[in-house]
Amino acid sequence: MDVTGHTSPAALIVDLTVSEGPVLLGANGALYGLGDDGVPGDAVLAPLKITSVTQKPEGGAQHPNGDALSVAGAFFRNGGGKIYVMMQDVHARWPYENLGIDDYLSKIDKIVGDVSAHPHKDRFVHIPFNEPDWIWYDLGVDDRAAYEANRDRFFEDWRAVYRRIRALDPDARIAGPNETGYHSRLMSDFLAFARREDVLPQVVTWHELSPDSLRDFQQHHDDYRALERGLGIAPLTISIDEYANRRDLSVPGQLVQWVSMFERNKVYANQAYWDAAGNLDGNVVHTGIPNGGWWFFRWYAGLTGETVAVTPPRPHTADTLQALACLDTSRRQVQVLLGGSDGDTDVVVRGVPTTLFGRSVVAVVAEAAWSGYEGPHAAPRVIARTVLAVAADGSVTVPLRGGRRMSAYRVVLVPGGTGAPAAACVPWSASYEAEDAEITDGEVRTLGTVADANGYAASGSKDVGPLGSASSRVDLTVTVPADGTYDLAVLYGNGSGAPATQELLVDGAGPVTVTYPSTQNAAHRGRTELPVPLTGGTHVLTLAKGEGEVTLDRVDLTARTAEPVVSYEATLADIGGDPSYDYASSAGTGTGALVLREGDRAVFDVYAPGDGYRTFLPRASAAVRLTVHGERVTAEPDRPLRLFLVAGNNRVTVTAHGAAVRSLDVSDTGTTDGVLRYDASAATLTGGARLEASPHAPGGACVAGLGGSPASAAEFTVHAPGSGRYVLVVHYAHDDRRDNGHAYNTDIMSRTADLTVGAGAPTRLTFKNTWSRDDYWTLGVAVELRAGANAVTFRNPSGPAPFIARVEVGRVLLRP
Incomplete structure (x- = not known):
């Protein structure tokens, strides 16, 4: 701190002269990140260059979807790497029912047989046991004799399963031991046994599921590598096939802390599955909409060249500034991803090669903010573009001011060239925590802290709710710099099972209705936005009880x-x-x-x-x-x-x-000028499909009862102005679930429908669960239409199709 009382910026040191090896992109994986083929959509899956996912065996009973072979097509066509098969997820109960090793071996036979028949079987990895330190074997006991008895029983079963897999497929890749955390005692014994019995896994796995992992992982990694060396085992691939807490998922500033330590050590890692399958563990909204976490992983996927040494102010410390960086000499680019703390930072890049960059660089800084698990996030905003001179010692210092703990930031350095870049356009904005407002009939709750690591994330670690009483309201005092229109964005939760509303008043006048689509539960954050005209100065914004019940987290105001x-x-x-x-x-x-x-x-x-x-x-x-x-x-x-x-x-x-x-x-x-619209009432319905009133549907009605027989169909006649490529947008809803009795997962299910245009072949569309029967989402698909009338038909002979409220059709290129 200087003599004026101001805190000096934190220094993040990036040393381009110390290489850590080629960028691996190993930490972008997901456990049950894929729910079905098409959930998530290709447009959000392909950009992330995901190196691994972990899914259940085909037909496994642990969850209603996420079967490895069913999602393999989507994963591989979008550039995915390996699919890890969590073999024990074949079981229905959690923790898994133990019917004896012979029963499990019979299940192993089917799983391996299914995978071995796949044309890309070499891209699957079998995980025979999941968290054996407490499921089936109780390997965490302190008593030495009890531990050794349990350990030996586990080792016998590991050997039996390993040899069974290899007998069925000699080329199969196997991963383990897959503990809940890193335990040096068991890992030492396991490696010695597996080496002696020739049953070493090809991939070594364990979980890092505690905030302490941000402190301890480096020690765990180094201890494991020392055990290998001591036993004469060549370095094996490491996969941390579950990492992070619920409070970390979707939060860019938290994710950068985990990813930086895994990438630095060149290990693979999959985010944990705490909620619903099919959203890349909290980073995709609906089917194809990015949130802030997705943009962080998109940045990560854009790293090229080699990672270089980074020294944060407090290494190996949870909830502090951490970073990773890369240098690509062929592209002449430096990229730094950082986040995890509030306040000012100086990003000090040392060893800038002037032979590649010259005597000046352009530094471009962008922010990926936290937008909630279900909150859309636009392309990250560039907050600074600056030409900086390379100092005599070969360093460049990039100032980052006013950083936010839940955000991640990307710094890009390229050669300066001539001229000046366009100034970054950063509109005025301010954030207001709901817990700091005047609250009537609402409760301030603390969640998502280190002490409550598996609680949901919240801005400021607090929210306000429930706001379900007739008199419930929050009054926020805000000050804006000038007359104009401001975008009001609300981070909220709505677990009421239907769209909810509040009434927005400005200085007591109004009201304007704010609509909150459903979220998974009251703490699962969504984000809704609407324009508000304000005069310059101070105002009181009131959010008062409407229909349903919401929780409020944060309100952002941004000048248009x-x-x-x-x-x-x-x-x-x-x-x-x-x-x-x-x-x-x-x-x-x-x-x-x-x-x-x-x-x-x-x-x-x-x-x-x-x-x-x-x-x-x-x-x-x-x-x-x-x-x-x-x-x-x-x-x-x-x-x-x-x-x-x-x-x-x-x-x-x-x-x-x-x-x-x-x-x-x-x-x-x-x-949407030029877009054709056809409400449900325009469809010709057969085979039990019917028109049903639906107050929240666009047009006020939907096609219900569609599917279940070949005769069931909904046909729309689309009048195209010309032949060519169009996008067909389906407005739909459904809330299918199957409760498997799991302790924490929300087992939502998708519905499907076959789309036929004219006499063409049907295309199978997958419609993700919309959290409630009354929330309508959209799914877009490209189609070819001919000029004039086109029959666009939806069917599902084998099961229920979603409720369809409207179809819209827009030509890809809007001609003048």
């Missing part, structure tokens, strides 16, 4: 500026082929240009807050080709295009015969 435009940097896009990187000029985004020649491509992840048209403007030296939803269009320099995007992430590929592309600029205000 001119039409927002997001610039997606070309030099940070995913690439194919062998494009070159040109940093001669730092104009625009400041990160230079990507030079695309024939055979090269750049893939951008473009966010849309809703289904509709956005304006695209490639910043390029020559014409480029854009491909989205299977439609390929040519974009001339400085000539905008109107393209249809679905809510959430959209993969947009750019190719060229020869063009330097600086960015893909996308306006963030959409329109």
